[in-house]
Amino acid sequence: MSRIGKQPIPVPAGVKVDINGQHIAVTGSKGKLEMEVRPEIDLVLQDNEILVNTREEGRKVNAFRGLFRSLVNNMVVGVVEGFRKALIIEGVGYKASVAGNTLTLSVGYSNPVDYTLPAEVNAKMEGANKIVLESIDKELLGLTAAQIRQIKKPEPYKGKGIRYEDEHIVRKVGKAGGKK
Known part of the structure; x- marks a missing residue:
């Protein structure tokens, strides 16, 4: 089980997140970052938090869940602080x-x-x-x-x-x- 992947990503005020299928775009005061997510991973935006879920179960998918949670968190931190x-x-x-x-x-x-x-x-x-x-x-x-x-x-x-x-x-x- 990915313990990192289960944690929600807080979205600070002033950050705009667009999730369109497997494409995520994060816009903040410092700029805009975009990324394509693997098909096994599902991103959900609710209550100013991004949740990273899996569509399948397995060790490899859980590893990808933790990886993409870290990548999306780095995008959010990057557009706010750099x-x-x-x-x-x-x-x-x-x-x-x-x-x-x-x-x-x-x-x-x-x-x-x-x-x-x-x-x-x-x-x-x-x-x-x-x-x-x-x-x-x-x-x-x-x-x-x-x-x-x-x-x-x-x-x-x-x-x-x-x-x-x-x-x-x-x-x-x-x-x-x-x-x-």
Whole structure:
């Protein structure tokens, strides 16, 4: 049984939810998000709450129920508050700059790397080494942050590279530190 899927999703004031068959559209102060739901899942809007029900019974359907409850909840939270993810650049001479929808990274390669941000994701710099990404779509935000991190993943000896703000890099001692 999906315990997450059974919980109703509260719809705050100012959020408009349209459910048309398997299509759901959520509109709020920050924007509009849309999604198609699997045919096994049934969405019901009543008393300013969205209920996620199943049309069939089974383990797989219950897993989808919990998944789509989380996805729809992320849509509601996204159009009201939005999501934020921060990346830290560590390394001597490593830097980044944002111009429009292009993120330029100088991270140890012979040429700077230009990354084009999706239209729904906004980036800004905080200080010289912190990139803050904001979006109403949590899935797209996570994918964008992962692609930026992939440009120069943090290495385990000095920790140089691009990492998430809350990520801890496990350091290795290196060849000189291992000898006694």
